[in-house]
Amino acid sequence: MQGVIGRVEVQAGWADVTGSRLLRGVLVAQVVLGLLWGVSMLFFAPAIVLGDSSGPHIEKIAIEGGAHLMLVFAAILVWRAPRASRGILLLMVFLNALWAATDAVYIPLLRLTQVDFGVKLAVNAGLALGLAVAGRRAGIL
Numbered sequence: 001m002q003g004v005i006g007r008v009e010v011q012a013g014w015a016d017v018t019g020s021r022l023l024r025g026v027l028v029a030q031v032v033l034g035l036l037w038g039v040s041m042l043f044f045a046p047a048i049v050l051g052d053s054s055g056p057h058i059e060k061i062a063i064e065g066g067a068h069l070m071l072v073f074a075a076i077l078v079w080r081a082p083r084a085s086r087g088i089l090l091l092m093v094f095l096n097a098l099w100a101a102t103d104a105v106y107i108p109l110l111r112l113t114q115v116d117f118g119v120k121l122a123v124n125a126g127l128a129l130g131l132a133v134a135g136r137r138a139g140i141l
Contacts, residue, residue, distance in 0.1 A: 020082065023134035027075045030092065030127055034072035037120075041065025071095060082140055089135045096128035 042065030074092050078085040103121035106112070135141035 020138050022130075023082065023138045023140070024079070026127065026130040026134045027079050029130070030075040030096075031072050033123060033127070034068045034075065038065045038068035038072060041068065067095065082138065086135075086140050089131060089140055093128050093131045093135070093141075096124045096131065100125035100128055 041061050071092055074088050077088050078092070100121055103117065103124060107117050107121060132141060
């Protein structure tokens with residue numbers, strides 16, 4: 001008789017994640033804001049040129065839109081299997097924190113005064129902090 005080696009499946013659902021309400025809320029915010037920014041940057045990059053309508057500048061905006069959509073996908077992966085998604089959650093915290101740090105540097109450096117730059121800085125910092133705190137409280141980070 002041949003024995004069948006069974007797969008060990010990790011139970012990674014929300015039932016075993018304590019303090020998951022905050023993490024779910026931040027993941028929903030990441031999805032909503034990521035879709036908003038991602039779609040607008042990816043598909044309307046020529047309209048968001050800040051006075052520089054060169055191809056490389058438009059391409060950079062579109063690439064950032066793609067990165068926002070990547071964060072949406074990452075949030076969905078964390079939602080589906082929170083315990084198994086530690087690395088994905090760390091990546092999300094890192095990318096949001098990196099955007100907040102670069103915004104904090106280039107907004108004053110380039111003397112950008114539009115309100116949306118400050119809002120983007122605050123939202124990215126809030127998402128990074130929210131994901132880190134919520135992931136820690138849920139025992140994932």
